[in-house]
Amino acid sequence: MGKKAGNFRKIIFSCTAILFLFLVAGCSVTDxxxxxxxxxxxxxxxxxxxxxxxxxxxxxxxxxxxKLTYTDQGQMVLVRGYGKKESSGYSIEVKELYATENAVHIRTELKGPGEKEQVIEKSTWPYIAVKLDYHNRHVVFEE
Structure with missing residues (x-):
């Protein structure tokens, strides 16, 4: 029994040590x-x-x-693409672009072809690229 108890203690010690390392390394969650x-x-x-x-x-x-973020020489470019569409006539509007303490938030909206707009039945790939000053924050693409 002494050998089994010793192995059990080693396992408990190892698990405790691993848990301690996770706590010390710390996983931070940013709001x-x-x-x-x-x-x-x-x-x-x-x-x-x-x-x-x-x-x-x-x-x-x-x-x-x-959703892409590109940085270069004090500038950042945020790209929001909406994938392949089967016709022309789409546009994208930036509804909001703002900073919080920890992030840059961008919200865009895809607008479909208007009723009076002449639409060509060919594939298109609508996207928008916006350039702004670099911010050392996470980027959040909002829907």
Missing amino acids: LGGEKKQELDFTVLEKEDIPEELQATIEEKKDEPM
Whole structure:
């Protein structure tokens, strides 16, 4: 019995040590919600103004909905794509772009072709790219 009790103690000690390491290493949870601190100024980029590296990533991922963040030289570009659509006439509106203590929040809306709009039956991949000053915060794409 002494050997079994010794093994049991080793197992308990090992489990306690592992638990302690998890607690010391700590997993932090950041609250990405919070109160609006400020509205952020932004510029909607034309396709030719999007950095080449980012444009290549957009091309790779355009068939599915996408949310991308790209940073370069004190600027950040947020991209929200809505995947492949079977016609033209879509537009995207930035409804909100603001900062909280821990995050930058962007909310966009896809608008379908209007009733009076001439629609071409061909595949399109609507997306929007907005440039703003760099913020060292998480980015939250809201629906």
